Amino acid sequence: MKLRDLLRIANRNLLRNKLRTFLTIMAIFVGAFTLVMTNALGDGMKDYVENQVKNREGANILFVRKKFETPNSGRKADEPIEYKEKTQDEAGNVVDPNSYSLDITQMESLKKDLPEIKTITPRFDIDGEYITLDGIKKYKLNLGMLSEGIKQKVEVGSTITGTGEIIIPLALGKTFSPDIKTLIGKDVTIAYEVGQSGEIKMMQLKIAGVATKGFMANGNCFVDADSAKRIYEDQHRNSDGFNKFWNFTFQLDTSNDKRIGEIKRKLDEKGFSAETFADQEKRTYDAIGILQIGLNFFAFIALLAASFGIINTLIVAVMERTKEIGLQKALGMGSEKIFLLFTLESILIGFWGAIVGVIGGIIVGTFANILTTAYLSSFEGYSLFSFRLFSIVWVILLVCVIAFLAGVLPAFKASRLNPIEALRYE
Amino acid sequence: MLEAVNLYRTFTSDGVDYEVLKNVNLKINQGECVAIIGKSGSGKSTLMHLLACLDTPTLGRIMFEEQDVSILSEKERNLLRNEKFGFVFQQFFLNGRETVLENVLFPLRIRGMSQYKMIRAGMDALEAVDLKAKEDKKAKDLSGGEKQRVCIARALVGIPKVIFADEPTGNLDSNTGELIEKMLFDLNREKGITLIIVTHDSDLAKKCNRIIELKDGEIIKDKIKKGKKFEEAQKVDELTKTDSGQTSETSITS
Numbered sequence: 198m199k200l201r202d203l204l205r206i207a208n209r210n211l212l213r214n215k216l217r218t219f220l221t222i223m224a225i226f227v228g229a230f231t232l233v234m235t236n237a238l239g240d241g242m243k244d245y246v247e248n249q250v251k252n253r254e255g256a257n258i259l260f261v262r263k264k265f266e267t268p269n270s271g272r273k274a275d276e277p278i279e280y281k282e283k284t285q286d287e288a289g290n291v292v293d294p295n296s297y298s299l300d301i302t303q304m305e306s307l308k309k310d311l312p313e314i315k316t317i318t319p320r321f322d323i324d325g326e327y328i329t330l331d332g333i334k335k336y337k338l339n340l341g342m343l344s345e346g347i348k349q350k351v352e353v354g355s356t357i358t359g360t361g362e363i364i365i366p367l368a369l370g371k372t373f374s375p376d377i378k379t380l381i382g383k384d385v386t387i388a389y390e391v392g393q394s395g396e397i398k399m400m401q402l403k404i405a406g407v408a409t410k411g412f413m414a415n416g417n418c419f420v421d422a423d424s425a426k427r428i429y430e431d432q433h434r435n436s437d438g439f440n441k442f443w444n445f446t447f448q449l450d451t452s453n454d455k456r457i458g459e460i461k462r463k464l465d466e467k468g469f470s471a472e473t474f475a476d477q478e479k480r481t482y483d484a485i486g487i488l489q490i491g492l493n494f495f496a497f498i499a500l501l502a503a504s505f506g507i508i509n510t511l512i513v514a515v516m517e518r519t520k521e522i523g524l525q526k527a528l529g530m531g532s533e534k535i536f537l538l539f540t541l542e543s544i545l546i547g548f549w550g551a552i553v554g555v556i557g558g559i560i561v562g563t564f565a566n567i568l569t570t571a572y573l574s575s576f577e578g579y580s581l582f583s584f585r586l587f588s589i590v591w592v593i594l595l596v597c598v599i600a601f602l603a604g605v606l607p608a609f610k611a612s613r614l615n616p617i618e619a620l621r622y623e
Numbered sequence: 624m625l626e627a628v629n630l631y632r633t634f635t636s637d638g639v640d641y642e643v644l645k646n647v648n649l650k651i652n653q654g655e656c657v658a659i660i661g662k663s664g665s666g667k668s669t670l671m672h673l674l675a676c677l678d679t680p681t682l683g684r685i686m687f688e689e690q691d692v693s694i695l696s697e698k699e700r701n702l703l704r705n706e707k708f709g710f711v712f713q714q715f716f717l718n719g720r721e722t723v724l725e726n727v728l729f730p731l732r733i734r735g736m737s738q739y740k741m742i743r744a745g746m747d748a749l750e751a752v753d754l755k756a757k758e759d760k761k762a763k764d765l766s767g768g769e770k771q772r773v774c775i776a777r778a779l780v781g782i783p784k785v786i787f788a789d790e791p792t793g794n795l796d797s798n799t800g801e802l803i804e805k806m807l808f809d810l811n812r813e814k815g816i817t818l819i820i821v822t823h824d825s826d827l828a829k830k831c832n833r834i835i836e837l838k839d840g841e842i843i844k845d846k847i848k849k850g851k852k853f854e855e856a857q858k859v860d861e862l863t864k865t866d867s868g869q870t871s872e873t874s875i876t877s
C-alpha cells in the first residue's frame with residue numbers, strides 16, 4: 198500500500214467525526230502553544246543577551262580574579278571564616294590570604310609560569326564628570342575602560358588601538374553630530390574629579406569610534422587602559438587599597454580553545470578563577486536554558502494531558518472501526534499497515550495541533566511584543582518573544598513524536614485484531 | 624486446487640473447548656461452484672474462513688494450488704488473500720463515506736497498483752455488476768442490492784481465483800437475491816472463477832454444481848451435479864487417509 202493512500206485514508210478517517218478530531222487537536226494546540234511561547238520567551242532573552250554580549254569580543258581574553266571560597270567547598274554558608282595570617286612573597290610584598298584584592302606585581306609574577314600571557318590589565322575603577330566636544334556644551338559622563346585586547350564593536354571608526362583614545366556611545370555621537378562619521382579622529386575633552394577634594398581635572402582624548410548599541414555601550418564612554426590608569430591614579434592615590442584590584446583582564450598570545458583551557462586549569466590550581474567571553478556567555482545561556490526547561494516542563498504537562506486525549510480518541514475509533522479493520526485485514530492489508538494507519542492518524546492530530554499552536558503563538562507573541570515595547574524601552578532591542586525557526590521546527594517535531602507515542606497503544610490494539618473476530622464483532 | 628486435509632478447528636471460550644470442525648476432508652477443483660449448507664452453528668462460516676486463509680486450523684492442513692498455506696508467513700497469507708481470493712459477506716462492509724469506485728478499488732490500493740491501471744480495473748469490475756453509472760455515488764446512498772453488487776465488484780476487481788461468499792443473499796429480498804446469485808454464477812461460468820457459497824437457502828444451493836452439507840462440524844453429504852441430478856462425490860476421506868492423513872500424524876509426533 199502506498200504511503201500517499203494511507204495518508205489520504207488517515208485524513209478521511211479524522212474527518213469522519215470532525216468535532217471529536219477538532220477537540221483532540223485543540224488539546225494538543227494548548228500544549229503546543231505553551232511550548233512555542235515558553236521557547237520564544239527564552240529565545241527572546243537569548244537574542245537580547247547575544248546582541249548585547251556580542252557587542253564586545255576577544256577570543257584571547259581571560260577575565261581573572263581570585264577564587265571565592267564557595268559554600269560548597271565544605272563550609273556552610275553561615276559558618277564564620279577562619280582568619281589566615283598574612284605572609285610575604287619573595288619580592289617582599291605583603292600577601293593577604295584573607296583578601297580578594299591583589300596588586301599588579303603579584304599578577305605579573307604569573308607570567309613566569311604562564312608565558313602565554315601577553316598583557317595584564319587590572320580593572321581600574323574610574324569616575325567621570327562630563328564630556329565636551331566644543332568646550333561649551335557639556336554632557337554627563339559615565340566612564341569605563343576597555344582592557345587591552347578587547348574589541349568593542351563600532352558603528353563608525355574602530356575599536357581602541359592606542360593610548361589617549363575614547364569610544365563614545367551612539368546616542369552621544371548623534372548629539373555631537375548627525376553625521377557621526379565626521380567625529381572620528383576629533384578630540385574631545387573629558388573632566389573628572391581628583392580624589393575627594395572636588396578638584397576637576399581635564400583630559401584630551403581622540404575619538405576612535407562610535408560604539409554599536411549594546412549592554413555596556415549604551416551609555417558609557419570607554420577609554421584605553423593607559424588613560425584609565427592615569428585617571429585611576431589621580432582619583433585613588435591617597436585612598437585605602439590603592440593599586441589593589443579584584444578583577445584583571447589577561448590578553449593571551451593564543452586563542453586556541455585547548456591551550457586556553459590548559460591556562461585556565463593552571464590558573465585554577467593557583468587559586469584563580471578565569472573566564473573567557475564564551476564562558477560568560479555560556480553562563481548566561483545556561484541560566485536562560487534552565488529557565489526555559491522549567492517553563493517547558495509546564496508545557497510538557499499540558500502535552501501529556503493532551504496525549505491522553507489522543508489515546509482516548511483513537512481507542513474509541515478502533516472500537517468504532519472494528520469491522521472495517523476486520524475487512525481491511527481480510528482483503529489482505531497487513532497488521533503493520535493497520536498500525537501505520539492509526540499512528541499516522543495520531544501524528545496528523547499532533548501535527549495540526551502543533552501547526553495551529555505555532556500560528557497562534559506567533560500571532561499572540563507578535564502582539565505581545567508590540568504591546569510591551571513601551572514597558573521594555575529601557576532594554577533596547579529586547580523583544581519579549583523571539584520566534585526562531587529552529588525552535589518552531591523543534592516544537593512541531595516534538596509534538597508529532599509525542600502524538601506518535603500516544604498513538605502506539607491504539608494502533609497496536611487495532612493491528613492485533615483478528616479479522617474474523619473483528620468481522621463478527623457486534 | 625483448494626484442499627482441506629484432516630481439518631480440525633477448536634474454539635476455547637470460558638475454558639471450555641468447542642470442536643467446531645471435526646476431521647473435514649475436501650477437495651475443490653478449479654472452476655467449481657460449491658455450496659456449503661447446514662444448520663446454523665454447524666461450522667459453515669468457520670470452514671469458509673479456514674479455506675480462505677482468514678483463520679488457521681487447530682489441526683490439519685489447507686492446500687491451495689498444491690501449496691500448504693499453513694506454513695506461509697502472515698505477509699504471504701495477506702498477499703494470497705489479496706491476489707487470489709475475493710470476498711462477499713452477508714453484511715456488506717462497505718465504507719459508506721467513500722465513493723462506490725473507491726470501495727471497489729480498496730483491494731488494489733492495498734496491492735499498491737498504479738493509479739491508471741487501478742481505475743481501469745475498477746471500472747471494468749463496476750461494469751460487470753452493472754453499476755458503472757454510480758461510480759461517484761457515496762456507498763451509503765445505495766440500496767441493499769446495489770451495495771451487494773459493489774461488494775461483488777470489489778471481490779472481482781483483483782481478478783481472483785476463488786470468490787468466497789458467506790450468505791451473500793441473506794440480507795436481500797428474493798428478487799434482488801436472485802440478481803446477485805445470477806451475477807455470481809455468471810462470473811463462475813464466464814470467467815472460470817471458483818465459487819464457494821455458504822448459504823441457508825436450498826434453492827440457491829441447488830443451482831450450484833456441488834453441495835457440501837455440514838452437521839456438527841462434520842461433512843455429512845458431498846454431492847456433485849451430474850446432468851440434473853446430484854450424486855455422491857468421491858469420498859476424499861478415503862482418498863487421503865492413506866497418504867496425507869498419515870504424514871500429518873507422523874509430522875506431529877516427530
Ligand SMILES: Nc1ncnc2c1ncn2[C@@H]1O[C@H](COP(=O)(O)OP(=O)(O)OP(=O)(O)O)[C@@H](O)[C@H]1O
Pocket residue numbers: 618634635636641643661662663664665666667668669670
Ligand atoms: N471465534 C469464535 N469463538 C468461539 N466460538 C466460535 C467462534 N467462531 C465460531 N464459533 C462457534 O462455532 C460454531 C460454528 O460457527 P459458524 O459461524 O461456523 O456457524 P455457521 O454454520 O456459519 O452458522 P450460521 O449459519 O448461523 O452462520 C458456533 O457454535 C459458534 O458459536
Ligand SMILES: [Mg+2]
Pocket residue numbers: 667668669789
Ligand atoms: Mg455463518
